[in-house]
Amino acid sequence: MSSPATQTIVDWHTDSLDIRIALDEAGAPCIEYIQSHGLAPSKFTSPYFESATLPLNGVRVAGQGQGLYKTAKSLAGGVLSARLKYKSHVERDSGKSKALDIVSTDELAGLEVTHHFQIFTGAPVLRSWTTVKNTSDTVQILNQVSSLSLGGLSAGTEDWYNNYSVYTANNTWFRELQWQERSLSDVGIDEVGLHALFQGHKATMASFSLSNRGSLTTETHFPMGALKRKDDDHVWLWQIESGGAWRWEIGDWQDSLYLVLGGPTLVDHAWQLDLAPGASFSSAPVALSRTSGGIDNAFAAMNDYRRHIVRPHPDHEYMPIIFNDYMNCLMGDPDENKIKALLQPALDCGAEYYVIDAGWYADEVDWWADVGEWEPSSKRFPSGFKTMIDTIRNAGLVPGIWLEPEVVGVRSAVAKQLPEEAFFQERGRRIEERQRYQLDFTHPAVQERMHRIFGQLVEEYGIRYFKIDYNIEVVTGSDVHDGMSTGAAHFAHQRAYMDWIEELQSRHPGLILENCASGGQRMEYALLSLHTLQSTSDQQNPLLYAPVAAAAPTAVIPEQSASWAYPQREWSDEKNAFTVMNTMMGRVHLSGRIDALDAHQLELVREGMQVYLRIRKDFLTARPFWPLGLPAWQDDWITLGMSKTDGNVLLAVWRRAGSTSLRLPLPGREHLLSAKVLYPESFEAEVAIRNGVLDIRLPDTPCARLILLEA
Template structure:
């Protein structure tokens, strides 16, 4: 459909919508809401979809239509009826109306790469206030089959621990027909507080090897929830932003007011797990707001990890600058501790250099960075105000998160609310001044506390306050890039505690962890492309003189297989160790633009936290990079997915090659005892 005129039930009972790689069909009638009945990668491909409503709405005072933990099947959503649709460009808009209450919903499906970004706008068409408690962002049903469900668990220093189980084990068959009831089966994953990926990742996959699989993500830095629910021979995936049940969310709509859900991204792929993640990778690339400066994909050195740890000074920085430049870094970021009185935690928000901390002032360090051919960067925690910062007394109370009449305080930090103009103005002034005064070209934006469910300032429920803040913060970040188009911005949250595409669609880089043990970083780096684009996955590489030669290569491998985020006392390394660093940086630079087009593949499965051997392949079509990390005993690793292809070691060239033979055309790699790692090119 390309018409912008409303289509009516008597002329067209079904809606067909096709885009490259997408074919969707919806039906509608007088006795049911609009339903998605077909979703395939093309007109001749198998459909992944079973009939399901496209949106569900919960309002105060409504009754559930089903006893369940699920958020599905509420009165207002069930009463919605089709009123029209239009397709224009890459968007399909479907309008529905609840004749009993007057509530109106416009559902928007936007094609993005091989996927669809879905959002819904609820309008109060009644003469009275209406209280929303939850609105689904996306609903897709799949006929029951031999699917596996994948979900990601996360934790500070242990990000991206993926789990994979058969749906039949998670949602057992309880024979609902025998009982004359609906099945209540429900498997749910929910965020808690303001760390959107602090406990679970806002991403999931329903995978099946011999049919179409689906992948999804929730695009918000506020509360979110997704669930898989059994319902009449199908498994329904429901994706939600904040809800009353899980996040203390409520939104009051006066007559004529509107509320728009957080976006949900869905992809269908003809194949299993890796095909689904490949489609999700291309979808993420399609929704990013790229600028010309993003195209360089520079190597960044940051002085924090296992190095200065928030204690910078001129004396400490100068040798680091020397070593970073010699290693091949293109940007040098001064991390926390450069401001206030030098206490980076309690002085957060006082974004002026600490008096007397730098001989010759901070500008002398910036000048040294530029003299070595690198571009300067600096650390900020824009949403934080430390307990000792003067700003805490200068800004109005409404500019901070508040709960039940008191300012939210988390271990010496207050949380700014970017819905308030004073909070935004404070950061605008800081960023603009640092760019003008020091020529800053890279900001590491950190976020180190979970401030809880949100704020009840100008919000019925704190979950709505948190959502409003995170949307305003994203707008602030976008506006800062408009004012400073040549400046790069990293999203960091104690590592990967806020790893979502509300922020990553407008950020250049994402720190994947704060993990300081190089042995533990391997599974984090290998799993990162399931959550974040490889070209955005800032994997730390922090070699140390205390490491053996093989351990140095092990530590550098994580950086090569994403966005190399360099740290460590490089000037103190032996010549042999430093050569491994330079070689890794050079290999990454050679591959970085191919990595930015590659898809992740896990030849040994998504890594387990304690796996002895971990593998990640970045598949760029006719060629790939393959990393193997060994953390246990010697083993032989068979790679059936690489049948008929050539496996050649390319890093490190100075260390012994790991033997590769073929068995029936399948490569077999002899992996020695670890810790040790190698990178191979696949042709």
């Protein structure tokens, strides 16, 4: 049998989580348990092992392999991880959060590793990251620096391989945030008889991981995951805040489950970093929650945590209605007459901002390969762009524009003005993707030029809102940096870009920055901690947008989560109300040809926006839940609830097909006694609460309703 952790070095208590850090038999620090505050930790049970702890620091250097831990491709363990010995620790309390730093050293490699923990008051979520410092007099080559390694997640659970499910989220263009629940067996983790045959063998070769490489950080999969015990005794939910490449992994370890979270690695992302003597590198922050009572509570806790790490902005308190003229509207082809026609209808609907989307800088419609100068088109705005912006402002709307700062079109004059090192390169050639070049924000000329452009747009034109988009993908980093791998160069660019975003916010206080990358292809909290709000999708079909809008609170807090409403004259009233409903449980991105709507249709949109104005501040503290479970792409009925601080509930219901009636149990909400439709108020609907069940009957056509449930 393996030896348990030998010595406790700190019992760390916060208002929401208790954590014990102990040393294993080799003297490496490890997390012995994470438990809800005040509860006794689960007792580890196994016929083969006394402990399932894993070394805390998943650090790998060149030339040192896996040792006794899993396979060589696994994130877990490694020779150096087991050798890093505990040196010291320090605790801090800021009043808003508690912090714990664990310092470990390895004299042979000449490395000092500090593992940082942080827990914010009121949020049962552990934030974690690692700093590696080279204390030797020679260069050390890093291949991996994980942000959190934790064993024993299934401690106290017999037959654990049959008692947990894993949640992952697909996140593709037009189809964002689609969660799936699978058994451990379905992802290849199961009892295989290894321990009984080979006493003391620590683990099988099985693991399950997701990762992403490239500049679209949430393309294909979202950097989150969850493990849920089937009886809802506890849920582990995590997110990675990388801003670049990332990977997470689960697997079996000493008859239990382990989890490793981190940013780029050599194996997955060609990331290898030469760490000079005295230099340091910090990994991407990650967040891990432990909650009970089901997956909804886990997402609510993660949203509580996200509110702590987001850069404060008055926009989040006010949550203004934003009209953007792109989606199912001008579609990147604006001019002053088209915009003027939209201003009064936007005001009539309740809009407070007007954002001119793509095309304002180009004389022709075919502008894709010409972008980069970001100078207003005199052809589109013959009266002058300043006059256009003043017209928007004089109408009572705050002006904003779209911009894509990381790219330069191959036909742009800027492509010849900047030095070669300012662009991503491969073997002496610029990397071209979709007729565009990728700028490298580690180059001073790039940052200086973009600060100058944004400064002029803010100071000369009075722009107060920028939709910052990104619509190509570069998988590899630039190879022009001496002694730096392409993966390390890519990660350095992404961190430099985030530094530039933070500096932009500091130079222009109150400026609203929207994060967009072909919709939600960069929808993660390294960027969202710095940006004001997030575009959730480019989906243009309102019926297909519903599962995206309903799943949005799994990934983004409501005050940052902007979904589109784009009513059209040729649509039925039910379809126009449906598209309005898609935007009402977070931030409003209003669009569509509202200038073509008749008076009745315009009033339907206005009614929705007036309801939104009454409820929007509820979302600042509301906690999400999904009465029908997390939405699936082809579900007939979709629901999203928001529990308000007064105990009442806002419930969005979308019916796309199937039965016209729904019986919706409300477990844990027996105090709710009445139901009424808030929007659209006069449309056909029957809603009533009877014996703790909400009965809903809707028309036999795709439709959506906002319902208030009250005590």
